[in-house]
Amino acid sequence: MRTCFSPTLALLALTGAWVSPTDINDAIEAPKALDVRVTIETPKGDYLPGEPVQINAILENTSRRALEIDQDTIALLDVQGVYIERDGQPFRQFVRDTIGYCPWMWRTLEPEEQWTFRLRVLYAPRWREGLFPPEDRILPGGLAFPRPGTYRVKVVCPLFLRDVHQQVPLDSNVIAVRIREPEGVDARVWPRIRDEDTLRFLQVGRVPEGREDIILRVADVLEESPTTGYGPALRYALRKAYGQWSHFPADRQERIRTLVGLSPAAERFHPSDERLDAEVVDDVPAGTTVDQVLASLSRQAGVTLKATAGAGLQVYRGPRRAADLRGLMQDLAREHRSVWFGSDRDMYKLWSIEELRQDRELDRRPGRR
Numbered sequence: 001m002r003t004c005f006s007p008t009l010a011l012l013a014l015t016g017a018w019v020s021p022t023d024i025n026d027a028i029e030a031p032k033a034l035d036v037r038v039t040i041e042t043p044k045g046d047y048l049p050g051e052p053v054q055i056n057a058i059l060e061n062t063s064r065r066a067l068e069i070d071q072d073t074i075a076l077l078d079v080q081g082v083y084i085e086r087d088g089q090p091f092r093q094f095v096r097d098t099i100g101y102c103p104w105m106w107r108t109l110e111p112e113e114q115w116t117f118r119l120r121v122l123y124a125p126r127w128r129e130g131l132f133p134p135e136d137r138i139l140p141g142g143l144a145f146p147r148p149g150t151y152r153v154k155v156v157c158p159l160f161l162r163d164v165h166q167q168v169p170l171d172s173n174v175i176a177v178r179i180r181e182p183e184g185v186d187a188r189v190w191p192r193i194r195d196e197d198t199l200r201f202l203q204v205g206r207v208p209e210g211r212e213d214i215i216l217r218v219a220d221v222l223e224e225s226p227t228t229g230y231g232p233a234l235r236y237a238l239r240k241a242y243g244q245w246s247h248f249p250a251d252r253q254e255r256i257r258t259l260v261g262l263s264p265a266a267e268r269f270h271p272s273d274e275r276l277d278a279e280v281v282d283d284v285p286a287g288t289t290v291d292q293v294l295a296s297l298s299r300q301a302g303v304t305l306k307a308t309a310g311a312g313l314q315v316y317r318g319p320r321r322a323a324d325l326r327g328l329m330q331d332l333a334r335e336h337r338s339v340w341f342g343s344d345r346d347m348y349k350l351w352s353i354e355e356l357r358q359d360r361e362l363d364r365r366p367g368r369r
Contacts, residue, residue, distance in 0.1 A: 035063030036109070038157045038172045046178040048186055050194055051233045052122040052203050053145065053177055055082065056302065057155050059117070061109040070160035071107040074117060077157050082121050084144060085152035092139045096124055096203070106162055113295075115347065116302045119155070121145075122203040125196065143199070148181045182229075189228045192221050202233050205240020205272070215245050216252070222259050235260045242272045269326055270342075275303050276326035290314050290336060290350070301325045304347035310355040311338045 039058045047053050057077060061067050083091040109115065126141035145151055157170040182190045193202065197214055201207050207214045215238065222234045238245070239260045246253065262271060270276055278301040284293045291312035294305040303325065306312075314336050332350065333340055339356065342348030 036061055036067060036159065036170060038155060038170050040153070040155055040172045040175055042175060042177060046180045047145070048182050048190070048229050049143070049145065049148065049179055050122070050190055050199060050202070051230055052120040052236075053153075055119040055121060055153065055155065055175075057081075057117045057119055057157070057172065059109070059115045059157060061111055061113050064111050066111060067109045068106040068162035069109055070162070071105050074115075077117060077155065078119055081155045081157055082119060082144075083154050083156060084121075084139060086139075086145070086149075091152070091154065093137055094121060094124060094139050094144050096121075114298075115304050116298075120203050121153075123196070123199040125200060145177065145179045148179045151177045151179070153177050185225050185227060186229045189221060189225050189230050193218070193230065193234075201241070202237045205237045207241065207244060212244060212248075215241055215256070219256050219259055223255075236274065239274055240272045242267075266326060269330055270340075270348075273303075275301060276324070276329070278303075278325045279323050280325050280328065282328055284316060286316060288316050290316055290332065292316070293332070294350070297325060297328065305329070305350070306347055307338075307350040308352065308355055310352035311336060311350045314352075 037060050039060070041056050041058075043054060043056065079096045080093065082094040082096075084094055085091045121144050123143055124139065124141045152174050153176075154174045155172045157172070159168040159170050160166075161168060193199070197207070197211065198218065201214050201218065218234050218238060222228075222231060222238070225231075228234075238256055239262065242262070245256050248256070257267075266277065280297055280300045282293070282297075284296050289312060290307050293316050294307055294312070297303075298305045329340060329348070332338065336350075337353045338350045339353060340348050340350055
């Protein structure tokens with residue numbers, strides 16, 4: 001069993017050396033023949049100050065061969081992969097957090113396959129200042145977009161490829177992000193959410209243990225100002241924090257459930273992931289494989305859905321009646337004797353019950369732990 005280290009001050013690279021976030025730029029240049037690209041886009045034209053900027057990063061294999069990518073580098077993309085041009089300075093790195101990094105956990109990116117990752121860019125905690133020597137390449141703690149105006153943004157995806165054995169920094173396209181001045185009800189809401197604790201909650205959708213008061217405070221703001229432009233960000237954070245408020249007294253639970261529009265069906269299956277509410281078209285004909293169905297749904301919803309060999313090669317039994325992604329996923333699991341595993345930050349994977357049973361039997365063999 002591998003041991004994972006969780007360093008506070010740096011990351012463990014493939015070489016085993018300690019590296020700071022800025023070392024992403026110091027890695028080797030990407031091989032010219034590397035057929036992987038990362039493209040970013042944002043679903044909105046402009047944002048309010050204090051509203052998390054959503055960046056969809058799409059990693060695509062444009063080659064005809066499968067690529068094995070260290071899956072933990074995706075965590076690096078999420079917390080340290082965004083670069084922002086502001087205040088007349090060149091692009092500087094937005095470091096949201098430090099992480100523990102465990103190399104050599106490979107995930108296969110198939111030919112022409114895309115993985116979509118949602119990055120939320122808002123606030124870098126000030127406590128991390130001083131962990132690393134001051135450098136011009138890292139943005140200071142605080143708001144990533146501190147004032148109204150137009151900013152240029154890109155991501156650098158620090159890939160580790162199994163057949164390259166080195167870190168490959170992959171640059172994305174550059175997009176513009178516009179921050180507008182809050183007016184009206186938004187101008188009244190902004191002072192109520194601009195403290196560090198609330199901003200961090202809006203970015204990651206969770207609060208430190210013992211700080212559930214932040215959840216209630218955000219619920220108060222949303223209830224009192226339901227038409228605010230901050231509404232989607234407030235609802236997103238509250239829904240992500242489902243696991244923290246689902247043990248509240250019944251009246252408080254019902255209040256938050258109503259505010260975020262959480263249906264009973266959603267509450268039974270990955271309730272914190274609003275992407276699964278998406279309406280999709282089940283347009284794959286009967287007789288094809290489950291893998292083909294998941295590829296179609298992934299393209300429509302921007303959620304990476306995969307299946308193990310045992311589940312993915314099964315013959316699909318035809319279009320289902322459910323129109324939402326969550327319902328279709330549940331239908332697939334029931335009809336193909338399978339179970340979904342995954343997270344709302346990354347991909348979902350469908351495992352056949354038979355495969356899980358075989359894995360358990362293997363774990364029971366002498367000498368296995």
